[in-house]
Structures are given as C-alpha cells and as structure tokens.
Amino acid sequence: MLAVTAAVLTTLVVPAAAPAAPARPGEGPAWTGAWGTAVQRPVEGSEDWGPNWSQDGFADQSVRQVVRVSTGGSTLRIRLSNAYGTTPLRITAATVGRSAGDAQVWPGTARTLAFGGERGTTIAPGRELVSDAAALRTSPLEKLTVTLYFADRTGPATFHRFTTSPSYRASGRHLTDSGGDAFTTSTNAWYFLSGVEVSGPASPRRGTVVAFGDSLMDGTGAAPGTDTRFTDKLAERIAADRRPLDVVNAGIGGNRILNDSPCYGDKAADRFRRDVIDRPGVRTVIVHLGGNDLAAPEMGDPCMGSAPHVTAVQIINAHKELIRAAHARGITAVGATILPMKGALFPAYSERGEKIRTTVNHWMRTSGAYDSVLDVDRAVADPADPAMPRPGYVFPDGVHPNEAGSHAIASAMDLDDL
Incomplete structure (x- = not known):
C-alpha cells in the first residue's frame, strides 16, 4: 500500500471479447497463468526496498529466478517482458527446472526453452513474448527455477522491484547447473520474467x-x-x-x-x-x-x-x-x-x-x-x-x-x- 494528477482517469478502451475457453480437440493447449508479476521501470535500490540490478542490467551473466506456481500442468511456458527497455533485449538461452532450494535445481529436471524453435530470442523495446511449450509436469504450489543467460549487454532491465523470493546471479553461462555455487549474489527482485503459464489437464x-x-x-x-x-x-x-x-x-x-x-x-x-x-x-x-x-x-x-x-x-x-x-x-x-x-x-x-x-x-x-x-x-x-x-x-x-x-x-x- 505504501509505497494523484488528480485528473479523472483516462478511459480504458479494450476490444470486446469472450473470456478464454478451454481448447477443443485439435485447437492446441489452453493456457492459464500459474505464476506472474507486474513489471516496472528500472529504478535504483534503496534502504527500504533493498539493492537491485535493474539499472545496470546484465552482460555475460546468468540470472536464476525462483517462483512458486499456484497450480500444475503437463506443459509450461514462460513470459518475458522488455516493456521498459529502450533497446532490443537479446536472450541468449533459457532453462526451467524444479527448485531444490536457494539457487539449486533438482538434477535431471532442467529443460531448455525454445522461442519459435530457436534457443534464443530478441524482444523489441516495449514488447513481451512467450516461449514455446516445454514438457515439464508441475504440481500445485511447487517451486521452479527459471534461468536466463545474457551473452550481450542488456541495458537497464524491466523488472519487479520487491519480491519475497530471491533472484540469483552468476558470471558466465550456467543454465543447467544443478548446484548453486556459481550464483554468488542475490537480490529480492525479478528481472524480465513476468509469467509462468501452464496447460493441461483440460x-x-x-x-x-x-x-x-x-x-x-x-x-x-x-x-x-x-x-x-x-x-x-x-x-x-x-x-x-x-x-x-x-x-x-x-x-x-x-x-x-x-x-x-x-x-x-x-x-x-x-x-x-x-x-x-x-x-x-x-x-x-x-x-x-x-x-x-x-x-x-x-x-x-x-x-x-x-x-x-x-x-x-x-x-x-x-x-x-x-x-x-x-x-x-x-x-x-x-x-x-x-x-x-x-x-x-x-x-x-x-x-x-x-x-x-x-x-x-x-x-x-x-x-x-x-x-x-x-x-x-x-x-x-x-x-x-x-x-x-x-x-x-x-x-x-x-x-x-x-x-x-x-x-x-x-x-x-x-x-x-x-
């Protein structure tokens, strides 16, 4: 609650549409949001809110983020946001796996994510995208890790400023590390990641x-x-x-x-x-x-x-x-x-x-x-x-x-x- 122009709120214009319905046979999966966060502009850390990496961004670094999904499914995908970026964001590669606590991943559970069939992707400024579906069966309330590797400099990062779950950073490429030793620093914020979505059972x-x-x-x-x-x-x-x-x-x-x-x-x-x-x-x-x-x-x-x-x-x-x-x-x-x-x-x-x-x-x-x-x-x-x-x-x-x-x-x- 803490942390207006008092002008009247500008009217929201949205196209009329029916609520999302489960997929019919042959239509593909119906997706729902099992986890998500609202993204914000990069801003420096503070004594009250703690440090963060949003203004510096990342270069030749891996970022491992821990999230708890609310329900399970047979497949999943992630949603990434460059809503407040001023330059294209290059994601070199990404993985998802089951959390084993802190920055650790249960051995054998890491799945490489694809974007339009490719290992990496580029997100234009002001845009977001979702990954291809990955086969990882999940259960209600379990924790997952999402690891993103940035070979190139990202510039300031679209992020969520306050979380109750740490994000971890490592120098170099550590996408499939099951141990967390390489991830030597952490902050209570999420970076670029805005959703984890699941499908099935219908x-x-x-x-x-x-x-x-x-x-x-x-x-x-x-x-x-x-x-x-x-x-x-x-x-x-x-x-x-x-x-x-x-x-x-x-x-x-x-x-x-x-x-x-x-x-x-x-x-x-x-x-x-x-x-x-x-x-x-x-x-x-x-x-x-x-x-x-x-x-x-x-x-x-x-x-x-x-x-x-x-x-x-x-x-x-x-x-x-x-x-x-x-x-x-x-x-x-x-x-x-x-x-x-x-x-x-x-x-x-x-x-x-x-x-x-x-x-x-x-x-x-x-x-x-x-x-x-x-x-x-x-x-x-x-x-x-x-x-x-x-x-x-x-x-x-x-x-x-x-x-x-x-x-x-x-x-x-x-x-x-x-």
Missing part, C-alpha cells in the same frame, strides 16, 4: 485469477522465502479445495489508481491491459487500490512523484473504469475494500483520507458495481477502533498485513465468487 472451469493492486497484493510485510502473501494463502485455499483456478499476483508496492510514480509503477488504467486483460485464461480480477492515493500527500516521498489530494469521487470513478474494462472482456471483477491505515508508523494517515477511505469502502459494499466484494477492511480491522488494524495482524510498520493478517484476508474470500 477443464471446462479452469481459469486465472489476477490479484491487481498495491502492496497489499504485492506482499509487503511477508517474510522473504515464506510464501505468506495474501495471494499465496489464497492459492493454498484453492489448491486444498481442488478448484481448477490459477492465481497471478499483479500487485506493485506503492501503486496508485490515479497517478503514475517514478518508483511505484504506472497508474492502474495504464497497466490494466498488460497485467490483467492480456494474460491467458483470465476469469477474475481482484482489485485493491486507493490507499496510496490517500497516503501520498502525507508521505512526502519523492519516489511517489506528483502527490495531489484526491477525492472519493475520483477514486470511485477510476474503479468504475477498471470494472468496465474487465466486463468488456467477460472478466469477473471483485473489489477489495481499502485496508485500515490509522496505525501506520510512517506518515500515511489523515482524517481527510480516512473519510474518503470510509466513503470508497461503503460504495464498494453497497453499490453493486463490483460483481462481489472481498472485505479486506473488516477482515483485519480492530473492533475497538475500526480505523486501525488488529495489532496481531500487522507487520511492524503498523499497516501491512503479516502472515496472520494475510491468512485472515484470504479466508474472507468466498471462493465461489472466483
């Missing part, structure tokens, strides 16, 4: 659920390597209930619904197509946005960029634009009420902002604009002071949910609404 109900929003979705407050974000807990509930639904996390810490910022991603309208609509098999989007729009004027964070005061009407109208864009593609839209902010140990709360938060949350609950509501606010609010979260549900910053808070939010989700 199911008429299988689809992707995208969690779209700010740091509540992104997982600020979750301990590194613990898989305790809201989306992790939700994926575990879905897997335990044996529902054929994948979960993709498209949260960005600090993201806003009304304005861009240098460090916290494009505003919601500008990234909704890429991060939600253009992903395969999307059935449902869960939207949690607005808290940073209220907090930005109080924070004085230069990384936020423009930070005007906003109104409830502006935030509500922006939500309505996202709902219309989702419905135009046959996607169910679930609104997530804005979490309590009064307990923040950084300057985020104001009485003005609290009145707006209350108004927006009331609109979500009562207007019927969203197809259903995930009431984050009530799931974590302190009964003694509903403007604050329960003390046992928050990270030490006083606002972001810890593991217990993420569990409470995921438990509040009615799976039938997905």
Whole structure:
C-alpha cells in the first residue's frame, strides 16, 4: 500500500471479447497463468526496498529466478517482458527446472526453452513474448527455477522491484547447473520474467485469477522465502479445495489508481491491459487500490512523484473504469475494500483520507458495481477502533498485513465468487 494528477482517469478502451475457453480437440493447449508479476521501470535500490540490478542490467551473466506456481500442468511456458527497455533485449538461452532450494535445481529436471524453435530470442523495446511449450509436469504450489543467460549487454532491465523470493546471479553461462555455487549474489527482485503459464489437464472451469493492486497484493510485510502473501494463502485455499483456478499476483508496492510514480509503477488504467486483460485464461480480477492515493500527500516521498489530494469521487470513478474494462472482456471483477491505515508508523494517515477511505469502502459494499466484494477492511480491522488494524495482524510498520493478517484476508474470500 505504501509505497494523484488528480485528473479523472483516462478511459480504458479494450476490444470486446469472450473470456478464454478451454481448447477443443485439435485447437492446441489452453493456457492459464500459474505464476506472474507486474513489471516496472528500472529504478535504483534503496534502504527500504533493498539493492537491485535493474539499472545496470546484465552482460555475460546468468540470472536464476525462483517462483512458486499456484497450480500444475503437463506443459509450461514462460513470459518475458522488455516493456521498459529502450533497446532490443537479446536472450541468449533459457532453462526451467524444479527448485531444490536457494539457487539449486533438482538434477535431471532442467529443460531448455525454445522461442519459435530457436534457443534464443530478441524482444523489441516495449514488447513481451512467450516461449514455446516445454514438457515439464508441475504440481500445485511447487517451486521452479527459471534461468536466463545474457551473452550481450542488456541495458537497464524491466523488472519487479520487491519480491519475497530471491533472484540469483552468476558470471558466465550456467543454465543447467544443478548446484548453486556459481550464483554468488542475490537480490529480492525479478528481472524480465513476468509469467509462468501452464496447460493441461483440460477443464471446462479452469481459469486465472489476477490479484491487481498495491502492496497489499504485492506482499509487503511477508517474510522473504515464506510464501505468506495474501495471494499465496489464497492459492493454498484453492489448491486444498481442488478448484481448477490459477492465481497471478499483479500487485506493485506503492501503486496508485490515479497517478503514475517514478518508483511505484504506472497508474492502474495504464497497466490494466498488460497485467490483467492480456494474460491467458483470465476469469477474475481482484482489485485493491486507493490507499496510496490517500497516503501520498502525507508521505512526502519523492519516489511517489506528483502527490495531489484526491477525492472519493475520483477514486470511485477510476474503479468504475477498471470494472468496465474487465466486463468488456467477460472478466469477473471483485473489489477489495481499502485496508485500515490509522496505525501506520510512517506518515500515511489523515482524517481527510480516512473519510474518503470510509466513503470508497461503503460504495464498494453497497453499490453493486463490483460483481462481489472481498472485505479486506473488516477482515483485519480492530473492533475497538475500526480505523486501525488488529495489532496481531500487522507487520511492524503498523499497516501491512503479516502472515496472520494475510491468512485472515484470504479466508474472507468466498471462493465461489472466483
């Protein structure tokens, strides 16, 4: 949530289309997103967010990234993004395998990925692509490694700034190393990798659920390597209930619904197509946005960029634009009420902002604009002071949910609404 021009959100225009359906015999596989992240512009590291390699990029280096898929399949492919690159991105080669912990890969599981039948590929600036399908059977909630080798200099890297899973770097080509000794440095960020998609077994109900929003979705407050974000807990509930639904996390810490910022991603309208609509098999989007729009004027964070005061009407109208864009593609839209902010140990709360938060949350609950509501606010609010979260549900910053808070939010989700 932490880490807008207050002008009205520009209208999202998307072509009407039916939601993705399972493939018929002879049509090829139906793909869904088993893992994903929202990409951002390169930005330097900081004390709060940690170091990263996005501005320097890579040259004659291998980058091994660990991800946890929400469901399994018989084949998979990866999605790579050069959305913020200014020059063509050359991927020399790539592999995928089962994680054996840290930077290790289970021996014998590494699969070489192809791109249009070739070992490597080039991605134009502002574009993304998917690999060819690879035969690697996966299971729900297992961890995979994706290793990319860059022989040539990449330039600044399109990336995701904050993760709870390290990425590892090695000098030279180490695509199929089962050991992790060559990968001597790591950061908590993902680079160029924006999705892992699976196909099979076929199911008429299988689809992707995208969690779209700010740091509540992104997982600020979750301990590194613990898989305790809201989306992790939700994926575990879905897997335990044996529902054929994948979960993709498209949260960005600090993201806003009304304005861009240098460090916290494009505003919601500008990234909704890429991060939600253009992903395969999307059935449902869960939207949690607005808290940073209220907090930005109080924070004085230069990384936020423009930070005007906003109104409830502006935030509500922006939500309505996202709902219309989702419905135009046959996607169910679930609104997530804005979490309590009064307990923040950084300057985020104001009485003005609290009145707006209350108004927006009331609109979500009562207007019927969203197809259903995930009431984050009530799931974590302190009964003694509903403007604050329960003390046992928050990270030490006083606002972001810890593991217990993420569990409470995921438990509040009615799976039938997905």
